[in-house]
Amino acid sequence: MRPFVHVNCAMSADGKIAGPDRKQMRISSEEDIARVRDLRREHDSILVGVGTVISDNPHLTVKGLGYDDNPVRVVIDPHGRTPDDALVLDERAPTVMVTSSSCDREWDAEEIVRAGDPLDLNVMLEALDEIGIDSVLVEGGGETIARFFKAGLVDKYTVFVGPWVIGGKASPTPADGDDPIMKKMTLESAEILGNGVLLTFTL
Numbered sequence: 364m365r366p367f368v369h370v371n372c373a374m375s376a377d378g379k380i381a382g383p384d385r386k387q388m389r390i391s392s393e394e395d396i397a398r399v400r401d402l403r404r405e406h407d408s409i410l411v412g413v414g415t416v417i418s419d420n421p422h423l424t425v426k427g428l429g430y431d432d433n434p435v436r437v438v439i440d441p442h443g444r445t446p447d448d449a450l451v452l453d454e455r456a457p458t459v460m461v462t463s464s465s466c467d468r469e470w471d472a473e474e475i476v477r478a479g480d481p482l483d484l485n486v487m488l489e490a491l492d493e494i495g496i497d498s499v500l501v502e503g504g505g506e507t508i509a510r511f512f513k514a515g516l517v518d519k520y521t522v523f524v525g526p527w528v529i530g531g532k533a534s535p536t537p538a539d540g541d542d543p544i545m546k547k548m549t550l551e552s553a554e555i556l557g558n559g560v561l562l563t564f565t566l
């Protein structure tokens with residue numbers, strides 16, 4: 364059995380997850396930030412793509428939790444672009460780096476998974492399952508989320524829609540990438556969370 368995959372992100376009212384400079388923007392309300400904190404605690408792992416590591420340099424940890432209690436951080440980085448001093452590699456939580464089999468890059472991480480060439484999400488999820496990870500919270504960015512949808516590997520999708528119009532053709536969206544996805548989901552709920560709305564879908 365593969366781990367449960369929950370995709371969560373925040374987007375503007377015009378469907379963008381950041382501005383054209385791709386720098387992190389605060390789209391979430393206070394209430395949504397608290398929800399995401401709880402969501403992180405509920406999952407065994409938090410996953411992002413290398414694009415997010417390079418743009419935002421996130422910690423991907425829960426404030427107040429130590430190394431043993433934080434979820435495992437997972438970075439998909441097929442070409443080994445994650446810098447050694449990225450915050451996601453610090454000592455606050457264990458980190459699994461996922462790269463392609465042809466990439467021989469090493470990191471000071473808990474585990475390095477070489478998941479095929481080209482990188483195969485099913486191989487990655489199998490490897491995560493083997494190290495005891497039952498659930499993955501995919502937080503972005505757009506290209507990574509698109510690939511999970513495309514591979515049919517999303518079980519639940521939550522998106523907070525905040526009160527921004529960002530615009531800009533170059534601004535990333537929750538499901539970026541060249542390939543169309545065309546997947547219909549089931550809306551489970553719509554809930555006002557401060558100045559925005561949380562939409563919950565299952566697949």
Ligand SMILES: NC(=O)c1ccc[n+]([C@@H]2O[C@H](COP(=O)([O-])OP(=O)(O)OC[C@H]3O[C@@H](n4cnc5c(N)ncnc54)[C@H](OP(=O)(O)O)[C@@H]3O)[C@@H](O)[C@H]2O)c1
Binds near residue numbers: 379385390504
């Ligand atoms: N609002 C939000 O909730 C939120 C959350 C997170 C991020 N963001 C924003 O999202 C933007 C970054 O998104 P992004 O799309 O540029 O980057 P990304 O999705 O974080 O990373 C994309 C890169 O990861 C690798 N990758 C991911 N999945 C892969 C797969 N299945 N197979 C092969 N390679 C895979 C590829 O690396 P290679 O190119 O090396 O092949 C790909 O180009 C930033 O602007 C950030 O601020 C917003």
